[in-house]
Amino acid sequence: MFRLTASLCFLFLLSLQSCSKYEPVTFASPYSSSEAIRQEVASDTGNIFRFEPAAKQYAFIGQEELAIAMWDSSRSALKRAYGWEDLDTFSTDQVMRDFPNTIPAKKVILEQSASHRFTILNEAHHNSQHRAFTHSLLEDLYDQGYRHLGAEALIVNEPAGFIDDPQQISTESGTYVQDPEFAEMLKHAVELGYKLFEYEANDTIYGADRERVQAENILRYAERFPNDKLVIHSGFGHLIESETNKYTEWPQMGRQLHLLGGVDPLTVDQERYHPASSPAFEQALYRSVRPQEAVILTNGAGEAFGTNGADLSVFHPPVGLTSPLNKFRIDRSIALDFPVLVHAFRDTDDLSVAIPFAVAEATSHEFSMSTALDKSSVIILQQADGISIRLMRSGYQALN
Known part of the structure; x- marks a missing residue:
């Protein structure tokens, strides 16, 4: 009897110890696990x-x-x-001869952005690397007089027509903004002193009208702040400045800025030269450059390479080179139903509407994030069965 009681007490103490490492929470993640995403694709053939x-x-x-x-x-x-395929048709060898130098992209962009009032960078909507790169430019652009950041994906529900408080950025700020990289870019911009504004046409406007309305919205906002410079973060080909383009029969937003406002923006294309899942999907020019950091091709005359209707083309390195991973281990005494989505919030966040500063997927008790965690981080785990817990600081440890 004594042995049984002692055993039960021991198990009870273990349970208490384990519970001190986490607590149940009510939390509904807006994200899906890799397996859930895969199943959704497989079911929609x-x-x-x-x-x-x-x-x-x-x-x-x-x-x-x-x-x-x-x-x-x-x-x-x-x-x-x-039969659609978007591959370069020009000579890769000729471009490499004309632009033999690979220069850090930030250096080239900042040299040129200083003399422009508008700088536009684009993104592929599935590529967080593009958002992180725009993020990396914001402080230097602010020093050059840029004070406003317009984002195609952003929804602003503020009476002033702009966001100037990081707490105003939430899960209601737009679908793509729910990418932690996107949200962190916007929050950092506000912390630097930028005002954030939206310029997208409403969802009933398409084609040529959409491009025109985007440009009109940007120009109308810029008129409110005639002495300030603006950064625009667009999607895909909307920044194209050329009169014609291979994607549509109508001028894109970048060209519309010329036509409607006489504006010549600095346009920076990020979405053409970046890593793919296999060489078959990469541009031949990208394979020739093989960047180890974000670069732009230049020549001895100070000219920089740009294509796809933009002034400058950025060549991004393979995923992982720019964001070293931080590794963590969840205490193995905590029983979990894997896969688990790991959400990292700040202790000032309202978990009902806040966008986490990092999200990772764990298929075991170990997981990796590109962002470091500290004592103020609030870690929420959502398990495969939908049950969520808050992980206490004693419930995990850093491995590097």
Whole structure:
């Protein structure tokens, strides 16, 4: 009897010790696990456009390589269905001869942005790397007089027509803004002193009208602040300045700024030269450059390479080179139903609407994040069965 009682007491103490490392919480994650995303794609075989939203969802949980692979699946589907393929037709060798130097992209951009009032960078909506790069430029651009950041993906519900408080950035700020990299870019901008504004046309406007309305909204906002410079973070080809383009029969937003406002923005294309899931999906020029950091091609005359209707083309390195991973281990005494989504919040966040500063997926008690955690981090785990817990600081440890 004594031995049984002692054993029960021991188990009770173990249970108390384990519980001190976490607590149950009511929390509904806006994100999906990799397996749930994969199953959704597999169940929707009749829709050739199913890969694009899946790629976005992978990016949101930090699965960048899966996001890129899913995007490439979309390109394969479009090629099979419509014969669509977007590969360079110019001579790679000629470009390498004309622009033999690889210079850090930030250096080239900042040299040119100083003399412009508008600087536009684009993104592929499944690629968090593009958001992180724009993020990295904001402080230097602020020093050059840039005071406003407009984002195609942003929804602003403030009476002033702009956001100037990081707490105003929430899960209601736009679908793509739910990518932690996007939200962190916006929050950092506000902390530096930027005002954030939206410029997207409403969802009933398409095609040529959409490009025109985007430009009109940007110009109308700029008129409110005639002495300030503006950064624009657009999607895909909207920044194209050329009169014609291979994607549409109408001028894009970048060209509309010329036509409607006489504006000549500095345009920086990020989405053409970046890593793919296999060489078959990469531009031949990208394979020739093989960047180890974000670079732009230049020549001895100080000229920089730009294509795809933009002034400058950024060549991004393979995923992982720019964001070393921080590794963590959840205490093994905590029983979990894997896979688990790990959400990292700040202790000032309202968990009902806040966007985490990092999200990762754990298939075991160990997980990795590109962002470090500290004592003020609030860690929420959502398990495969939907049950969520808050992990206390004693419930995990850093491995590096």
